[in-house]
Amino acid sequence: MSLILVIFLYSILFVRLTYIQVFKASEYAEEALSQRVKPSEVDPVRGRILDRNGTELAYSITSNSIFVRPQDLKDPQKAAAKLAPILGLDQKKLAEQLKPGQKPGIIARKVSYEALRSIAAQRVTGLTVLAQGQRFYPKGSLAGQLVGFAGSDNQGLEGMEAQCDRTLAGTAGLLQAERDARGNIIPGGQEVFTPAVNGLDVxxxxxxxxxxxxxxxxxxxxxxxxxxxxxxxxxxxxxxxxLAIATYPFTNPNEPFASSTKQRRLTPITDSYEPGSTFKLIVAAAAIEEGLADIDDKFYDPGQIKVANATIRCWKAGGHGEQTLAEAMANSCNPVFSSLALKLGPEKFMHYVTAFGFGSKTGVDFPGEATGLLHSLKQFRVVEQATYAFGQGISVSGLQLVSALSAIANGGTLMRPYLVKELRDTSGTLVKRTNPAKIRKVLSDATVAKVQKMLHDVTTIGSGTKAVPPGYRVAGKTGTAQKPESGGYGDKRVSSFMGYLPADEPRVAVLVAIDEPSTENRYGGTVAAPVFQRIASDIMRYMEVAPSEKVTASEKAAQLTKVPNVIGTVRTQAAALLRSAGLAMASEGEGAVATEMVPRPGTSAAKGSAVIIYFAEQGSKGEKGGPDAVVPDLRGKSLKSAAIAAGISGFSLSPEGSGLVYKQSPAPGGKYLKGTQITVWLRTQ
Structure with a gap:
């Protein structure tokens, strides 16, 4: 009986094994494989940010991180004691991170190659070197608030890095490989590689x-x-x-948290302020367009006028007396423009304010744009109308203001301002181009011509004469705004000038605002207009726009000089060469050799002006690039082993195929700049 029972049980076992091994074999094989085949993401290379001429403002370099699996450590306390001094970490905190049961993760980023070698000598188990893209900004603080910065995981956090994050980031690839219980790749096991799609250049x-x-x-x-x-x-x-958008104090995106959150704001876009008399051109344009005034119409300025319970004063004691509208613009006379605003009435006045783009976003491709602040029509009483006329009680952004000025310069059309010109792939092929976009026609051609003449008069007979570069015709307007504080207006000022040139064929519109000058004379025509003049002079020379008017001998005495080529020289040599040309040196970077310079060699610059020189170590790309390194032999290695070997030597990897490496470029043994990409071809053996 017992024999029959044993035979019966073995028969059941045989049937069960036959069912599993024959009928369910493929299903269980797939399940076992799925448990061994574990996917891991392959980071794409983040795209670069370039200026319109292709100059790099942001790019990625290879940076090494240390990844640890606490469960693989034999002695966490001893490992912490060995690693902490090398990585500059607190030993107690590191030991806590390495305790059994803690989650695997990165314990250190931006690890130097010297530190990697020291760690390798310690023979600590459970460590993996990850070669990751690290963002670098070769121009330092140049356009720092505009470019923004990326975080430790290479995601855009501020500025254009955040605005274009998806475009720059690319798409991660996937490496699916058979791994053992410890997570190590099984040699000769199944391996499928889906390459990453690198980000686009902006x-x-x-x-x-x-x-x-x-x-x-x-x-x-x-x-x-x-x-x-x-x-x-x-x-x-x-x-x-x-073409440029700058905020001072500057910020360096290589060290973003050395600057406060406020300092990192790109204020012409993200903040608003009271524009002062620069806003008078809006009132004049509206009044002329509505047929309520013309540039030769006469107005009388007694020095002050009463509007409800407010007194509107002219900056000139006793006023300007009788003057035309054009003369009132040149003199920046408050009472004249307040009276024009009252003539317009709240609905028509507000119509032109909003038509010029105030009170709404311009649509610029940058995060955190300010809308400014306008009164509702119900709140837009006579006093508010009168003070809006000279830019008080209204809040605008610098970008809104220069956009409105540009509408006057271009013939009356409000354009959408933009920052992204093109998107290109890693080979330089054009993917997308941004086309100029018209928002609306604001003024008739006849009105525009009259406003343009008034703005030109401001720079010839009015408050803006210090804004004119010798030989060029400028149209513009000064502004000196009181800053609101504690429910009223105190002694603080914003001095500004905005203008465009050449006045007859405009190539550029520029707004300059200086916040809280502490000198006795704080008028826009004295403080900001000369800044405009210097910037405009540089731009006209750079654009190779010839002067339209004869320059006097005294004006020629401003003396331009050719910028010498100092690339390849050390600091002392660079400074001496510039000094001999009558130029100063502004240095960026901590290296010894000049690698780049702005303005470029051979261009003209005013004597006494500064040339910015970027210093790096000989043979490096940017101050954090590193010297040349020997290309390792990656042939015969798996993808992971090749990536680690390349990363330790300072190179990045671009794989094609799956299996083991059978070919690579550059070839082993050659010397190349650290951060250079090695292309490897893989195949199954």
Whole structure:
């Protein structure tokens, strides 16, 4: 009986094994494989940010991180004692991270190659070196607030890095490989590689040279006038392309948290302020368009007028007496423009304010744009109308203001300002181009011509004469705004000038604002207009726009000089060469050798102006690039092993195929710049 039972049980076992091994074999094989085949993401290379001429403002370099699996450590306390001094970490905190049961993760980023070698010598188990893309900004603080920065995981956090994050980021690839219980790849096991799609390059409308000019003269003015800060914006009035947009104090995206959150704001876009008398052109344009005034109409300025319970005063004691509208613009006379605003009435006045784009976003491709602040029609009483006329009680952004000025410059059309000119792939092929976009026609051609004449008069007979570069015709307007504080207006000022040139064929519109100058004379015509003049002079030379008027001998005495080529020289040599040409040196970077310079060699610059020189170590790309390194032999290695070997030597990897490496480029043994990409071809053996 017991024999029959044993035979019966073995029969059941045989049937069960036959069912599993024959009928369910493929299903269980797939399940076992799925447990061994574990996917891991392959990071794409983040795209670069370039200026309109292709100059790199942001790119990625290889950076090494240490990844640890606590469960694989034999002695966490001993491992912490060995690693902490090398990585500059607190030993107690590191030991806590390495305790059994803690989640695997990265314990250190941006690890130097010297540190990697020291760690390798310690023979600590459970560590993996990850070669990751690390963002680098070769121009330092140039356009720092505009470019923004990316975080430790290479995601865009601020500025254009955040605005274009999806475009720059690309799409992660996938490596699916058979792994053992410890997570190690099984040699000869199944391996499928889906390559990452690298991010696109973002080409900005910004011009590095115009940006540098704005920043250089802005910083100089803030220091000269003991001001709190300032900003400058340069726009192509015909297209809406932003050629430069600068805020001082600057910020360096390589060290973003060395600057406060407020300092990292791109204030002409993200913040608003009361524009002062620069807003008078809106009132004049509206009154002329509505047929309520003409440029030769006479007005009388008694020095002050009463509007409800408010007194509107002219800056000139006793007033200007009788004057035309054109003369009132040149003299920047408050009572005249307040009376025009009251003639317009609230509905018509507000119609033109909003038609010029105030009170709404311009649509610029940048995060955090401010809308400014307008009164509702119900709140827009006579006092508000009168003060709006000279830019008080209304809040606007610098970008809105220069966009409105550009509408006057280009013939009456409000353009959408933009910062992204093109998108290109890694081979340089054009993927997308941004076309200029018209928002609306604001004024008739006849009105525009009259406003243009008035703005030109401001720079010839009015408050803006210090804004004119020798030989060029400028149209513009000064502004000196009281800053609101504690429910009223105190003694603080914002001095500004905005204009375009050449007045007859505009190539650029520029707004300069200096915040809280501490000098006795704080008028826009005295503080901001000369800054505009210096920036405009640089731009006209750079654009090779010839003067339209004869330059006197005294004006020629401003003396231009050719910028010498100092690339490849050390600091002392570079400074001496520039000094001999009558130029100063502004240095960026901590290396010994000059690798780049702005303005470029051979261009003209005013004597006494500064040339920015970027210093790096010999043979490196940017101050954090590193010297040449020997290309390792990756042949015969799996993808993971090849990636680790390349990363330790300072190179990035671009794989094609799956299996083991059978070919690579560059070839082993050659010397190349750290960060160079090695292409490897893989196949199954």
């Amino acid at each position: 080409v900005l409308t910004i011009d590095e040279n115009i940006q540098y000019s704005c920043e250089k003269h802005l910083e100089s003015a803030v220091r000269e006038f003991g001001a709190k800060g300032g900003f400058a914006v340069a726009m192509d009035p015909m297209t809406g392309e932003l």
